[in-house]
Amino acid sequence: xxxxxxxxxxxxxxxxxxxxxxxxxxxxxxxxxxxxxxxxxxxxxxxxxxxxxxxxxxxxxxxxxxxxxxxxxxxxxxxxxxxxxxxxxxxxxxxxxxxxxxxxxxxxxxxxxxxxxxxxxxxxxxxxxxxxxxxxxxxxxxxxxxxxxxxxxxxxxxxxxxxxxxxxxxxxx
Amino acid sequence: xxxxxxxxxxxxxxxxxxxxxxxxxxxxxxxxxxxxxxxxxxxxxxxxxxxxxxxxxxxxxxxxxxxxxxxxxxxxxxxxxxxxxxxxxxxxxxxxxxxxxxxxxxxxxxxxxxxxxxxxxxxxxxxxxxxxxxxxxxxxxxxxxxxxxxxxxxxxxxxxxxxxxxxxxxxxxxxxxxxxxxxxxxxxxxxxxxxxxxxxxxxxxxxxxxxxxxxxxxxxxxxxxxxxxxxxxxxxxxxxxxxxxxxxxxxxxxxxxxxxxxxxxxxxxxxxxxxxxxxxxxxxxxxxxxxxxxxxxxxxxxxxxxxxxxxxxxxxxxxxxxxxxxxxxxxxxxxxxxxxxxxxxxxxxxxxxxxxxxxxxxxxxxxxxxxxxxxxxxxxxxxxxxxxxxxxxxxxxxxxxxxxxxxxxxxxxxxxxxxxxxxxxxxxxxxxx
Ligand code: FES
Ligand SMILES: [Fe+2]
Numbered sequence: 252x253x254x255x256x257x258x259x260x261x262x263x264x265x266x267x268x269x270x271x272x273x274x275x276x277x278x279x280x281x282x283x284x285x286x287x288x289x290x291x292x293x294x295x296x297x298x299x300x301x302x303x304x305x306x307x308x309x310x311x312x313x314x315x316x317x318x319x320x321x322x323x324x325x326x327x328x329x330x331x332x333x334x335x336x337x338x339x340x341x342x343x344x345x346x347x348x349x350x351x352x353x354x355x356x357x358x359x360x361x362x363x364x365x366x367x368x369x370x371x372x373x374x375x376x377x378x379x380x381x382x383x384x385x386x387x388x389x390x391x392x393x394x395x396x397x398x399x400x401x402x403x404x405x406x407x408x409x410x411x412x413x414x415x416x417x418x419x420x421x422x423x424x
Numbered sequence: 425x426x427x428x429x430x431x432x433x434x435x436x437x438x439x440x441x442x443x444x445x446x447x448x449x450x451x452x453x454x455x456x457x458x459x460x461x462x463x464x465x466x467x468x469x470x471x472x473x474x475x476x477x478x479x480x481x482x483x484x485x486x487x488x489x490x491x492x493x494x495x496x497x498x499x500x501x502x503x504x505x506x507x508x509x510x511x512x513x514x515x516x517x518x519x520x521x522x523x524x525x526x527x528x529x530x531x532x533x534x535x536x537x538x539x540x541x542x543x544x545x546x547x548x549x550x551x552x553x554x555x556x557x558x559x560x561x562x563x564x565x566x567x568x569x570x571x572x573x574x575x576x577x578x579x580x581x582x583x584x585x586x587x588x589x590x591x592x593x594x595x596x597x598x599x600x601x602x603x604x605x606x607x608x609x610x611x612x613x614x615x616x617x618x619x620x621x622x623x624x625x626x627x628x629x630x631x632x633x634x635x636x637x638x639x640x641x642x643x644x645x646x647x648x649x650x651x652x653x654x655x656x657x658x659x660x661x662x663x664x665x666x667x668x669x670x671x672x673x674x675x676x677x678x679x680x681x682x683x684x685x686x687x688x689x690x691x692x693x694x695x696x697x698x699x700x701x702x703x704x705x706x707x708x709x710x711x712x713x714x715x716x717x718x719x720x721x722x723x724x725x726x727x728x729x730x731x732x733x734x735x736x737x738x739x740x741x742x743x744x745x746x747x748x749x750x751x752x753x754x755x756x757x758x759x760x761x762x763x764x765x766x767x768x769x770x771x772x773x774x775x776x777x778x779x780x781x782x783x784x785x786x787x788x789x790x791x792x793x794x795x796x797x798x799x800x801x802x803x804x805x806x807x808x809x810x811x812x813x814x815x816x817x818x819x820x821x822x823x824x825x826x827x828x829x830x831x832x833x834x835x836x837x838x839x840x841x842x843x844x845x846x847x848x849x850x851x852x853x854x855x856x857x
Contacts, residue, residue, distance in 0.1 A: 304795055306623050308529070316782040318622030319770045322795035323786065331659060335652040335797055342649065343800035380811075382630075414626035414765070419803050420795035 268367045268396040274357050276394070276401055277371060281352035284423050292423065293333045297395055297402035302329045304408045304420060311409075321410075321420055336421070343421035348379035350422055354390070365397040366404070373408070375424040377417065384417030386410065386424045434466065438853035442846055443821075449828035451843050455816035458632035458809075464761045470852050471741050472497040474590045476599045478743040478755050479503050479513055481771070482583035483619035484530075489547055492530040495765070496587060498757065501575060502526050503585070506548040507534070513575040513587050514549055525572065530623075536572070545572050582611035583618070584753075601680030603739050609730055610747050612722065613696045614773030620753070621785065624769035627794045629756075631806035633742065633764040636756050637845055639802055640744040641686050641736045643837040644826060649805055653791060653798040657692060662702040662790075665691050673733045674836045682740030682848025684841035690734040692749040692791075695772070695784040697731040703783060710777055738841065740848050745771075750788035762810050768793060 283292040296302070304322040305313045315323035324332055335341050353374040361368040369392040377384040388410040395402045408424050441454035441463075457463055477497045484492055484503075491504035493516055500516040502525070516524045518538040525538045525545065535552055537544040544552045551570035564570040577588035579596035581604060586596055597604065611618055629636060639645070647654070657663035674688045693700030697714035699707065719727035734748045744754040751771040756764045770788050772781060791798040812819075824846070827838025834840035 306625065309623055313622075315785060316778065317785075319624060319785055319793075320789060320795075321625060321793055323789055325786075327660060328790070331656045332797070334659070335656060338652050338655075340651045341801065343804040414628070415794050416628050418628045418630065418794060419800040421800040421804075 268359065268362055268365065268394075270357060270359055272396075273359055273367065273369055273394070274354075277354045277357060277369075277390075277392075280403075281354050284352050285350055287347060287350070289333045289336060289423065293330060295401075295403050296326065296329065296406075297398065297404050299326050300329070300403055301325055301405045301407075302332075303406070304410065304424070307410050307413055307415070321415070341421070343419055346379075348377045348422060350378075351376045352424075365395070367394045367396055368392070369394055373424070375422070377422055384419075386417065387412065434462075435854040438463075438466070439850060442850045444843070444847075446828070449825055450823075451825045451828065451839070451846075452821040452823055453846055455813040455820055455822060457849075458634060459761055459813050459816060461761050464758055466853060467758070468498060469857070470855060471849070472589075472757075474588070474593060474852070475741050476577075476579075476586040476588050476593065476596055477741075478739070478753075479578075479585050479587045481618075481620045481753065481769070482511065482580065482585060483617070483774070485511065486619075487532060489532050489534055490530075491526060491533060491536075491547070493524075493526050493528070494767075495757065496755075497589060499575075499589070500524055501587070502536070502572070504547055506546070508548075510548070511578065511580070511585065512547075512549060513578045513585075514572040515575060517573070518543060519551070519570050519572065543570065549574060582607050584611075599681060600739065601683060602677070603679045603681075603683040603685070603737065606677075606679065606685050606735060606737050607745065609735065610745060610751060610771065613718075613730060614776070615721075616774040618751075618771050619774045621770045621772050621781070624767055625793050627766050627768075628759075629764050629766055629803050629806055630762060631764065631803075631810040632761055633756050633758040634845075634849070635806040635809055636764060636766065637738055637742065637744075638824075638842045639806060640746065640754065641684060641738045641841045642839075643686050643688065643736070644839065645802075645805065646837070649801050650791075650798045652801075654691070656790070656797050660702045662693055662700045663691055664693065664698075664700050673729070676834045676836050676838060676841050678840070678844045679737075682845050682851075683738060684844040685735055685737040686836035686841055687733050687735045688836045690732060690748070692734075693787060694731065694734070694749060695776075695780050695787060707779060707783060710780055714780075738845060740845060749791050750784050752788065752792050 280295060302324045303320055305320050336344055339345050354371050356372040358370050359367050360370050371390050373390050375386040391407045393404040395404055441457045443452045479494060479496050480503050485505045488505055488507055488509050491502055494501050494503055502514040502516045504512050516526055518525050520541055520543045523538055523540045525536050535544050535546055546552045549572035575587045576591045577593055579586055581596055581600055676686045678684055690698055693703060697711050699711040715731045718730050736746045738744055742755050746752050752768055753771050754768040756766040758764050772784050789796055793799050824839040824842045827834050827840055
């Protein structure tokens, strides 16, 4: 994180959660992913955090303990995912794709004791070898705003596509 | 111009796409077989219209009046259970003027109703509308002309259901041949039976469908393609190559009719029933009990084989059952010569211990599926092959000769299993229309 930027100052502070601050946080996350700075991206997660992409069309309550997801990482596997993707032998991302993460319609849907539930829409483009893949849907976050800087406790990316047309989920959408 | 179009007798062209020379230990496949739309059209007629194709598992329509819709072999089908529990497969098209009758992907219903003009059907397919007199005659009500059309053949083995569009096809058990024994090794894992877990994964691979048939039983690519997966196993303490890792289990079996299986000692954990340290001490006892249960039911040899060894099986043409770090059932169908739609499911024991079920799904995702640590690299490999075939005019042949000079049984990381597939492909493509 670039400590000189005003956004970084904002993020470095704990406490009061406003939509504007949440948006700054999410834009910062998107910028890290756009730049494939995925180790820094991983550092946004709190210890014990989870990262999930549930099956398409299965509703909000679906649980990786009883249903087959596309991705259901605990904290260790998320770290390993990042480690793997940075290797040249992660063939699906070598040579690396170019990505652009769009985030909008940000809403803080609950705020209890400084822990915020956040929903936003997303579109992520992945371009590689003349093919552009589009992923779209909704991100659902639980963010600990008491931590300084804020930390993600869980992130679930719910796809709206009725099947995974791009084929792979070899990036962080 | 393609070979196919250039020759008046295309069956001769298909025979020429496979070159097997046992003396020189050469087995080559023309790359045109992966790229030519005319080949795909012939495959639709000669293979997909005549082979037994997997439609689904009985557990997916467990209750009476459960239904699901599925694309199989290029058709839109309804797979359902009627009020009495009998299983059906219907062509999902209205006998009136053709609309698909069922539009949800799954559900439970006492009847089906086409929304266009309102014709309705019992879940056993019989026409159920009662229009005012004068609208329709006897043939509609009693003659069957307004009933849903059944898929010509529907049979099952151990609750794996298959359909066939060829009325004269051999019975399913004959078709499956020795593959039945290996389906048993999966179906026998739980006394309560096995079930599909959740709704499965659906994704596209931009490559010819036969590349996935080959890849699904290819042990040769394991280390080079999936080194990052093995690094992961190592990092988290899931790699177990020492005690209990039995390289003598490694073999390949030709199951007949183009089906083949490779079998090998597992480097990874298996929820049935090979524990690895990464799962934590708390699961160790449960897994040990499962293992003892298998030995009690099937004896030391078969019990340990079910617990320890992994198996990748292709059932010709497009069903894969891989019993590896989890069990995946996978089928795929070509949308074009260079594009396939894949459906993959997780299979597990009915009534599985909740902690083990969670572990099974967690284990599945460490390797399998579009977000796993291995499958995306398989997809990448397949798509790279397809891209490489753009050069086929000058570089026209694939080589799958590995292991041909070997004396004795083929190894699991040889390519004999693919040669089994391709010999069957040639036999069917050159059979009389
Ligand atoms: S097309 Fe189904 S009722 Fe007319
Ligand atoms: Fe693979």
